[in-house]
Amino acid sequence: MSSLLTNASAMTALQTLSQTNKNLNTTQARIATGQRVSEASHNAAYWSISTGMNAQNKALSAVQDSLGFGKAILDTAYTGLNEALVKAEDMIAKYVSLEQDGIDAAAVNAEITQLKAQITAIATGADFEGQNLLSTAGTAVDVVNGYNKTTGVSTMTIAKYDLEAAFAAVTDEVTAQAAFTAMKTAAAEFGAMKMRIESQSSFISQQTDAIDRGVGQLVDADMEAESARLSALQVQQQLGIQALSIANANTQNILSLFR
Missing domain, CATH: 1.10.287 (Helix Hairpins)
Structure with a gap:
């Protein structure tokens, strides 16, 4: 019909x-x-998971920035300390030479004074954006090194070494040697801290990549x-x-x- x-x-x-x-x-x-899931109406469960993971990745990006900033501060101090170690070696040699009869003590002492001034200049000049781990005025630096949405932010502390004060107190070979030994210890600690920061930075990079891949599996x-x-x-x-x-x-x- x-x-x-x-x-x-x-x-x-x-x-x-x-x-x-x-x-x-x-x-x-x-x-x-x-994306096959770009808003909640497409798949509420997957959208919720991906949104949460994307927020975590942004937080991890901020952690990565903090690690980079901390590494730059540490690199500045580490480089300065290594240079100061060379000057300290020269200073110890000068103090030893003063024990030799007939040496021009005034000239050697003048050289020692200049070496101390150079070390002090290194200590005060090892500054990165107002952060200095070698000067008397400097302070320890806290670096954000992790984030977990359950436990929150985690930090690590980079302790300072007062290089400026250490050499202000040097008066002879014995005190110079003691300062030199302390400098080596501080340099070793800075080196270990650098390795830790680099390792953590690498882990954060891998973690963000893994999250990106996981989110991609859900919504791409x-x-x-x-x-x-x-x-x-x-x-x-x-x-x-x-x-x-x-x-x-x-x-x-x-x-x-x-x-």
Whole structure:
């Protein structure tokens, strides 16, 4: 039976075309964003997980920045301390030479004074953005080295070594040797701290990469599959339009019955 009021074929064709257009819009959005889950309405569970992990990654990025800043401060102090060690070696040699009869003590003492001044200049100049681990005015530095959403932020402390004060108290070979020994200990501690920071920085980098991969598994679109789906849906859309056109033309055929 044919009816002017109800065109079942057109209704079916229209519903099919509407669903095809909806699927096509979804596929086009996935291709445009590169994500199959870009908002909560797509998949609430996956969206919630990915949002939380992305927030953690941003926090870890801040940790990485803090580690970089701490490493720069430590590198500055480490470099200065190594240079000061060379000057301290020279100073010890000068004190030893003073024990030799006939040496020009005034000239040697003048050289020692200059060496002490150079070490003091190294100590006060080993500054990075107001942070100095070698001067009397400097302080220990706290570095953020980790973040966990359950336990929060973790930090590590880089203790200072007061190089400036150490050589202000040097008066002879014995005190110079004691200061030199303390400098070596401080340099070893700085070196160990550098290794720790570098290791932690590498771990944070690997951790953020792992999180990115995990989030990608949840929300990233399979571009090869979406490309194939787009082609198929475009064909379906064209066929749906054709089918709707044919269904709408059926009502025109009724007119021929009254001619």
